[in-house]
Amino acid sequence: METLNMVxxxxxxTAVAGQTILEAALAADIYIPHxxxxxxxxxxxxxxxxxxxxxxxxxxxxxxxxxxxxxxxxVITKSPVIDKMRSLSMELMLxxxxxxxxxxxxYLNCELQSLMQYLSAxxxxxxEVHRTAIGINTKNPLIDRExxxxxxxxxxxxxxxxxRGVNVLKYKKKDAEAYxxxxxxxxxxxxxxxxxxxxxxxxxxxxxxDREGVFRKDLPREQSLIPCxxxxxxxTDIPRYVRLVKEGRYGEAVAVIREKxxxxxALGYVCTRYCEKGCKRTDLNxxxxxxxxxxxxxxxxxxxxWKARSKQKPSTGKKVAVIGAGPCGLxxxxxxxxxxxxxxxxxxxxxAGGMLAAGIPAYRLPRADxxxxxxxxxxxxxxxxxxxxxxxVGELKQDYDAVLVAVGAQSGKSIPLxxxxxxxxxxxxxxLRAAAFDGKTSLIEPGKIVxxxxxxxxxxxxxxxxxxxxxxxxxxxxxxxxxxxxxxxxIQQAEEEGIxxxxxxxxxxxxxxxxxxxxxxxIDVDSFRFEEGKLVVNTVPxxxxxxxxxxxxxxxxxxxxxxxxxxxxxxxxxxxxxxSGGHSTSLxxxxxxxxxxxxxxxxxxxxxxxxxxxxEIDHYLGGSGDISEVLxxxxxxxxxxxxxxxxxxxxxxxxxxxxxxxxQDSFRLVDLGISxxxxxxxxxxxxxxxLRNQLKKVRLxxxxxxx
Amino acid sequence: xxxxCEKTGTVLPEMxxxxxxxxxxxxxxxxxxxxxSARLESCxxxxxxxxxxxxxxxxxxxxxxxxxxxxxxxxLKELSDMILLAADCELSGKxxxxxxxxxxxxxxEWNAHLTRKRCSALVCAAYYTVHVDPSKCSGCNQCASVxxxxxxxxxxxLIHVVDNELCTRCGACFDICPEHAFLKAGAMKPRCPESPxxxxxxxxGVRRRRRPGGEE
Numbered sequence: 001m002e003t004l005n006m007v008x009x010x011x012x013x014t015a016v017a018g019q020t021i022l023e024a025a026l027a028a029d030i031y032i033p034h035x036x037x038x039x040x041x042x043x044x045x046x047x048x049x050x051x052x053x054x055x056x057x058x059x060x061x062x063x064x065x066x067x068x069x070x071x072x073x074x075v076i077t078k079s080p081v082i083d084k085m086r087s088l089s090m091e092l093m094l095x096x097x098x099x100x101x102x103x104x105x106x107y108l109n110c111e112l113q114s115l116m117q118y119l120s121a122x123x124x125x126x127x128e129v130h131r132t133a134i135g136i137n138t139k140n141p142l143i144d145r146e147x148x149x150x151x152x153x154x155x156x157x158x159x160x161x162x163x164r165g166v167n168v169l170k171y172k173k174k175d176a177e178a179y180x181x182x183x184x185x186x187x188x189x190x191x192x193x194x195x196x197x198x199x200x201x202x203x204x205x206x207x208x209x210d211r212e213g214v215f216r217k218d219l220p221r222e223q224s225l226i227p228c229x230x231x232x233x234x235x236t237d238i239p240r241y242v243r244l245v246k247e248g249r250y251g252e253a254v255a256v257i258r259e260k261x262x263x264x265x266a267l268g269y270v271c272t273r274y275c276e277k278g279c280k281r282t283d284l285n286x287x288x289x290x291x292x293x294x295x296x297x298x299x300x301x302x303x304x305x306w307k308a309r310s311k312q313k314p315s316t317g318k319k320v321a322v323i324g325a326g327p328c329g330l331x332x333x334x335x336x337x338x339x340x341x342x343x344x345x346x347x348x349x350x351x352a353g354g355m356l357a358a359g360i361p362a363y364r365l366p367r368a369d370x371x372x373x374x375x376x377x378x379x380x381x382x383x384x385x386x387x388x389x390x391x392x393v394g395e396l397k398q399d400y401d402a403v404l405v406a407v408g409a410q411s412g413k414s415i416p417l418x419x420x421x422x423x424x425x426x427x428x429x430x431x432l433r434a435a436a437f438d439g440k441t442s443l444i445e446p447g448k449i450v451x452x453x454x455x456x457x458x459x460x461x462x463x464x465x466x467x468x469x470x471x472x473x474x475x476x477x478x479x480x481x482x483x484x485x486x487x488x489x490x491i492q493q494a495e496e497e498g499i500x501x502x503x504x505x506x507x508x509x510x511x512x513x514x515x516x517x518x519x520x521x522x523i524d525v526d527s528f529r530f531e532e533g534k535l536v537v538n539t540v541p542x543x544x545x546x547x548x549x550x551x552x553x554x555x556x557x558x559x560x561x562x563x564x565x566x567x568x569x570x571x572x573x574x575x576x577x578x579x580s581g582g583h584s585t586s587l588x589x590x591x592x593x594x595x596x597x598x599x600x601x602x603x604x605x606x607x608x609x610x611x612x613x614x615x616e617i618d619h620y621l622g623g624s625g626d627i628s629e630v631l632x633x634x635x636x637x638x639x640x641x642x643x644x645x646x647x648x649x650x651x652x653x654x655x656x657x658x659x660x661x662x663x664q665d666s667f668r669l670v671d672l673g674i675s676x677x678x679x680x681x682x683x684x685x686x687x688x689x690x691l692r693n694q695l696k697k698v699r700l701x702x703x704x705x706x707x
Numbered sequence: 708x709x710x711x712c713e714k715t716g717t718v719l720p721e722m723x724x725x726x727x728x729x730x731x732x733x734x735x736x737x738x739x740x741x742x743x744s745a746r747l748e749s750c751x752x753x754x755x756x757x758x759x760x761x762x763x764x765x766x767x768x769x770x771x772x773x774x775x776x777x778x779x780x781x782x783l784k785e786l787s788d789m790i791l792l793a794a795d796c797e798l799s800g801k802x803x804x805x806x807x808x809x810x811x812x813x814x815x816e817w818n819a820h821l822t823r824k825r826c827s828a829l830v831c832a833a834y835y836t837v838h839v840d841p842s843k844c845s846g847c848n849q850c851a852s853v854x855x856x857x858x859x860x861x862x863x864x865l866i867h868v869v870d871n872e873l874c875t876r877c878g879a880c881f882d883i884c885p886e887h888a889f890l891k892a893g894a895m896k897p898r899c900p901e902s903p904x905x906x907x908x909x910x911x912g913v914r915r916r917r918r919p920g921g922e923e
Contacts, residue, residue: 036754044711044752045711045753045795046711046752046753046754046795047754048753048754048755048793051793059792060792061792061793081792084785084789085755085789085792085793088755088759088785088786088789089754089755089789092754092755092758092759092762093754093758095758095762096758125778125782126762127762127765127766127769129758129761129762129765151754152751152752152754152757154752171750171751171752172751173747173751175747176743176746176747176749176761176764178749178750178751178757179751
């Protein structure tokens with residue numbers, strides 16, 4: 001690296017050959033005001049705020065942003081002429097800019113405002129400029145354009161053209177008035193915009209803004225800018241693996257996913273998709289089908305590249321017992337084994353997987369695929385003892401250095417309902433477990449009418465399993481149809497399978513005689529709400545009816561089935577007390593995580609709990625607690641995304657679904673996933689929100705030593 | 708230093724027009740046209756070119772319509788000096804140089820516009836009045852019918868009279884009058900009847916009256 005010596009305002013500065021005067025000065029902590037210049041963009045030299053005098057040429061200022069530094073150069077950054085030119089330029093920009101800063105969303109976060117202070121400039125000497133082109137193209141998804149605040153520095157134009165290669169934003173003229181717009185003033189969505197947000201990121205004023213609500217405000221900015229990753233409890237680097245899918249590098253994509261979790265395939269089938277709810281593209285048309293892409297990557301990973309860098313620490317000689325072979329327990333076991341500990345997982349069920357095996361039906365998650373991921377965990381050195389219930393944690397602790405209680409929330413809750421004592425009722429958890437492990441339940445037989453109470457995904461699992469066991473099925477829930485908690489696909493597919501949904505109904509009683517249920521008496525719900533945790537329902541008088549039923553299934557929540565005999569201090573809801581706020585329980589060396597402490601949550605939440613507990617336990621056992629892995633070298637994605645025809649209009653790829661006739665009587669896989677061309681198209685729809693973090697932040701004048 | 712723009716000054720007049728000014732051209736109006744052409748042509752990338760020339764245009768326009776302010780000439784000079792110093796292209800440099808040169812070469816005329824509300828070439832609309840020469844008017848009434856704001860009083864056979872409060876200086880009456888009876892006046896106002904009278908009945912020197920817009 002060739003260096004050169006120069007003097008800026010009498011301060012000796014060492015610059016790198018090829019740097020501009022502005023770059024050299026800023027690197028030396030000497031502030032030169034600048035506005036149209038941006039560290040990621042080619043200089044334009046248009047705003048004239050960075051003018052300096054070089055080599056004693058008084059009164060002949062040059063723009064520092066596009067003048068190359070030379071060896072022996074002498075630069076003066078302040079003089080009467082320089083000050084005058086800067087002030088005048090600033091006054092001119094302010095003449096057409098709204099005067100009231102406080103009403104702007106960029107207030108106190110605005111480069112223009114900061115420069116107004118630095119230069120003590122206002123626009124009052126100038127004629128006020130009334131602009132008419134500011135009304136063009138203000139209604140767009142995701143991006144608010146308040147062009148009366150635009151000072152036409154051209155950063156957005158350069159980032160769109162040069163850095164992104166999208167070339168949507170241009171300098172335009174309407175009569176004599178210059179403005180920043182699109183070809184033929186088309187709305188952004190019709191002009192080829194890829195909604196990458198780079199224009200918003202580089203705008204030094206409040207002219208370009210992210211639509212309020214698109215990004216969370218309670219997170220550090222670099223996190224909130226990538227909503228899918230921020231919403232994922234495991235913070236999987238979603239834009240990164242979506243990009244790898246686009247490049248056909250499925251093994252690499254899986255490595256990225258596996259950096260955060262050991263169940264990529266299971267999650268590819270059943271993840272609750274917090275990420276998709278965060279997806280920025282939702283506000284353009286529809287979220288990216290992230291879960292489908294994950295599954296596609298796993299199913300097309302021919303290289304298993306992640307294994308090469310998977311980290312295995314040397315044996316520590318410490319023994320850890322994990323109770324519960326669910327997502328949480330197995331995840332913790334996996335990372336603890338990789339941290340060098342000897343791990344045994346105990347589970348009372350005949351199969352490993354926890355709710356993945358005992359709860360989620362096989363038509364949603366093929367058991368062979370689940371078993372493969374469990375096997376991978378076993379291959380890491382985890383011993384899995386099935387059909388092995390643990391009655392007391394204290395006894396187990398005697399043989400182990402640490403114990404993790406990850407027993408989940410195994411006990412179905414039933415709501416108090418008169419007629420419950422008649423029999424013929426069971427919880428969804430009981431139903432699903434029996435169906436999963438025995439292929440049948442004692443109650444449900446072909447021809448029986450099963451009525452499921454509840455409107456969540458578990459209710460639909462229970463309903464659709466009952467359907468597959470030959471029953472005729474009803475679902476009753478409090479919520480109106482459009483407010484039901486279950487996924488929209490679940491509701492639709494259940495209906496296709498002939499399941500009747502009674503939405504907006506409250507249960508009054510189970511009707512019948514002992515040993516023989518006749519139906520569920522319901523009433524229409526006008527509204528309901530929760531007051532201090534208690535449900536308050538307003539019903540519509542006179543709308544009572546009885547839904548004929550033989551069997552009633554309660555899908556009304558689950559809780560942990562821990563009792564005091566287990567040996568842990570429990571709170572009033574039956575969950576282990578965690579005195580430290582972490583995962584350690586009242587017993588030294590015993591930890592708890594997952595649904596057993598949080599109540600029923602998603603698979604991904606259990607995995608995250610397992611990771612956190614593994615880290616804490618490793619630390620407790622004398623390790624570093626660092627379970628992070630780099631399974632793929634960080635690539636530096638190209639900021640140049642170019643154009644894609646009809647990008648904004650591209651609709652979400654829908655997975656193939658097995659026809660209702662073919663699926664409703666068997667446990668065959670329903671969701672057949674997306675095709676290769678769909679995966680290609682779907683990954684291309686990504687807005688690549690992460691690229692925005694490549695753009696540098698502009699330092700304001702007050703942070704410089706010399707200013 | 709790279710240039711951000713390659714706009715040329717071909718839309719602009721040449722410098723010699725400033726020095727060889729014809730009597731019927733007003734230097735302020737001429738400068739206004741220079742600024743108007745330049746602001747249409749400016750690419751918009753440079754602040755001083757885009758906003759500076761626009762500001763020059765707005766200030767000169769105000770000066771031509773009696774909305775000039777104290778300090779305007781100094782501001783015009785500062786703007787053109789700085790635009791010239793910072794010029795990235797021939798267009799902005801030449802525009803600034805033409806304005807700068809006009810300001811110094813015709814400072815009397817610029818001052819007359821701004822402080823004395825005079826346009827010696829009778830081009831700037833705010834600084835002249837329109838009159839009908841009573842000795843030429845034939846009372847044909849074509850001017851009254853063509854006036855869009857009905858500022859001309861009179862009918863067939865009468866000498867027509869212009870109400871300069873209403874007149875917009877559009878010039879339609881000048882173009883239509885077969886007798887070429889319309890006149891522009893600066894400080895010195897011609898003697899005209901106060902209201903329409905019969906053609907031939909107005910004798911010069913009978914009355915002197917203060918005219919609207921004039922000082923007499």
